[in-house]
Amino acid sequence: MLKIDNLQAEIGGTRILNGLSLEVNAGEVHAIMGPNGAGKSTLAYVLGGRPGYEVTGGSVEFIGRDLLDMEPHERAAAGMFLGFQYPVEIPGVSNVQFLREALNAQRQVRGEEPLSGGDFLRLAKEKAGLLKLDMDMLKRHVNVGFSGGEKKRAEMVQMGILDPQFAVLDETDSGLDIDALRIVGEGINAIMRAPEKGVLLITHYQRLLDYVKPDYVHILSKGRIVKTGGPDLALRLEEEGYEAVAA
Amino acid sequence: MNALTALPTRKDEAWRYSAVEALVGADLDAWRAIDVPAGESYRECLTIEDSESTELRRLRVSIGESARCELFAVIAAGRLGRIEVEVRLAKGAHFELGGVTLGGRDTVREFVTRVVHAEPEATSNQVIRSVHWGKGTGNFLGQIDVVRDAQKTDAAQSFKGLLLEKGASVNAVPQLEIFADDVKCAHGASVGQLDETARFYMAARGLSPELARRLLVQAFIGDAFVALDDEAERERLMGVALAKLDLHL
Ligand SMILES: Nc1ncnc2c1ncn2[C@@H]1O[C@H](COP(=O)(O)OP(=O)(O)OP(=O)(O)O)[C@@H](O)[C@H]1O
Ligand SMILES: [Mg+2]
Numbered sequence: 001m002l003k004i005d006n007l008q009a010e011i012g013g014t015r016i017l018n019g020l021s022l023e024v025n026a027g028e029v030h031a032i033m034g035p036n037g038a039g040k041s042t043l044a045y046v047l048g049g050r051p052g053y054e055v056t057g058g059s060v061e062f063i064g065r066d067l068l069d070m071e072p073h074e075r076a077a078a079g080m081f082l083g084f085q086y087p088v089e090i091p092g093v094s095n096v097q098f099l100r101e102a103l104n105a106q107r108q109v110r111g112e113e114p115l116s117g118g119d120f121l122r123l124a125k126e127k128a129g130l131l132k133l134d135m136d137m138l139k140r141h142v143n144v145g146f147s148g149g150e151k152k153r154a155e156m157v158q159m160g161i162l163d164p165q166f167a168v169l170d171e172t173d174s175g176l177d178i179d180a181l182r183i184v185g186e187g188i189n190a191i192m193r194a195p196e197k198g199v200l201l202i203t204h205y206q207r208l209l210d211y212v213k214p215d216y217v218h219i220l221s222k223g224r225i226v227k228t229g230g231p232d233l234a235l236r237l238e239e240e241g242y243e244a245v246a247a
Numbered sequence: 248m249n250a251l252t253a254l255p256t257r258k259d260e261a262w263r264y265s266a267v268e269a270l271v272g273a274d275l276d277a278w279r280a281i282d283v284p285a286g287e288s289y290r291e292c293l294t295i296e297d298s299e300s301t302e303l304r305r306l307r308v309s310i311g312e313s314a315r316c317e318l319f320a321v322i323a324a325g326r327l328g329r330i331e332v333e334v335r336l337a338k339g340a341h342f343e344l345g346g347v348t349l350g351g352r353d354t355v356r357e358f359v360t361r362v363v364h365a366e367p368e369a370t371s372n373q374v375i376r377s378v379h380w381g382k383g384t385g386n387f388l389g390q391i392d393v394v395r396d397a398q399k400t401d402a403a404q405s406f407k408g409l410l411l412e413k414g415a416s417v418n419a420v421p422q423l424e425i426f427a428d429d430v431k432c433a434h435g436a437s438v439g440q441l442d443e444t445a446r447f448y449m450a451a452r453g454l455s456p457e458l459a460r461r462l463l464v465q466a467f468i469g470d471a472f473v474a475l476d477d478e479a480e481r482e483r484l485m486g487v488a489l490a491k492l493d494l495h496l
Contacts, residue, residue: 048447048451049450050447051443051447071450071455071456072447072450072451073450073451073453073454073455073456073459075451076450076451076452076453077453081451082451084448084451087448088444088445088447088448089445090442090445090448090449090462090463090466091466092463092465092466092467092469092470093462093463093465093466097462098449098452098462099452101454101458101462102449102452102453102454103453105453105454105455105458106453109453158452162452162453
């Protein structure tokens with residue numbers, strides 16, 4: 001459902017992605033691991049269409065469409081969700097207002113009826129419960145004053161509410177305590193483990209992969225995939241490090 | 248044509264950033280008086296929302312001992328839209344102003360206030376938020392006078408400008424004349440643009456650039472209505488402001 005072919009991208013004239021290719025089929029979870037600065041977040045941002053991330057070559061096909069040809073909000077409506085490594089604070093805008101408007105904007109693009117206030121709150125409550133996030137947190141301004149772990153959990157509540165086809169999750173596990181890691185892992189499974197959905201899981205740690213079992217593990221280094229394997233590759237990485245495994 | 252001779256110039260502090268040339272034909276002597284008797288409360292919400300030329304509102308407010316006056320206003324129309332308020336505070340009185348200016352093209356929209364703390368223990372709080380685009384200008388000229396005996400005065404001014412496009416501008420000129428020594432006067436002014444990171448985050452959740460901007464502007468100007476304890480009025484004022492933003496005029 002996501003086919004990345006020979007993708008090249010630069011930021012401010014500096015080449016970051018160097019011919020990256022990757023294909024995720026429906027029903028699959030792929031993990032991407034790699035050293036700091038390898039280009040993992042850059043890949044996530046390029047898939048999300050962040051301004052300033054210039055694609056200079058290659059292609060990305062998403063559910064039969066040219067992803068790179070779409071505006072960021074159109075990608076979201078087409079079913080692409082980006083879980084941020086650093087979720088953004090928006091003072092003055094409550095989570096409830098933000099997410100209801102976002103969901104209804106997506107529904108409108110898809111030709112669906114908007115959700116009423118009551119229906120939205122029921123949905124939000126259900127997804128907050130799934131992630132064990134207090135509903136009161138959703139009444140507060142988006143990510144403002146949230147702890148690092150709360151931000152990551154709120155990010156998954158957003159994913160639950162928006163119910164995307166595909167999720168790129170950039171280090172959703174970092175900053176989570178041990179219990180929260182399990183809750184988030186189970187949340188990802190509940191929301192995204194389905195025959196018609198796909199996940200790209202960017203992580204530094206094997207631990208999340210104990211909960212969300214990947215079908216494939218890729219090592220990204222210097223802007224390209226240098227090795228691909230099964231779940232055991234992550235275990236080997238944990239024991240031996242990038243230098244030894246990716247060489 | 249005798250109105251011309253009475254026109255102010257930009258040398259006049261109160262007209263420094265204004266569109267004085269738009270004043271031809273305006274009635275510069277039309278002051279409206281608001282007197283709030285001792286111990287009472289008064290609230291008024293004003294909007295300038297459908298004038299194409301010059302729209303001038305001048306208020307002279309006198310607030311009695313321990314009385315309270317709250318003004319909330321949106322200036323969203325007029326080639327020149329201007330609200331001037333002169334306030335005199337008696338002992339222990341409070342004045343609250345929440346003001347919003349919005350506009351594009353080559354419009355000028357401004358608040359000009361003079362708040363006189365004439366007796367001790369009075370408080371005042373002015374919050375102005377200005378959102379402009381095109382070649383639009385937003386101004387806040389706020390003078391605060393604290394007379395010699397007005398001890399324990401607490402006067403605050405906050406101004407923030409949000410420029411949606413290059414070419415728009417805002418000016419904030421606080422002017423403090425303080426002759427008492429036990430006085431708190433806080434004023435802050437800042438200018439910024441829409442947060443690009445927030446915009447991308449919102450887009451990544453499915454909000455179009457227009458919707459994201461609308462939400463961010465709503466959050467920004469919301470500061471001016473925090474003290475307005477009337478949800479329906481707050482929504483009305485917000486509606487007037489956002490409608491102007493949607494038209495992008
Ligand atoms: N705005 C920018 N301007 C210039 N270089 C940038 C910019 N943003 C990122 N880079 C560079 O791009 C490279 C890849 O960064 P990226 O954030 O994608 O790495 P990452 O794999 O996500 O690392 P980490 O594991 O630390 O999160 C880094 O060398 C980084 O310094
Ligand atoms: Mg990263």
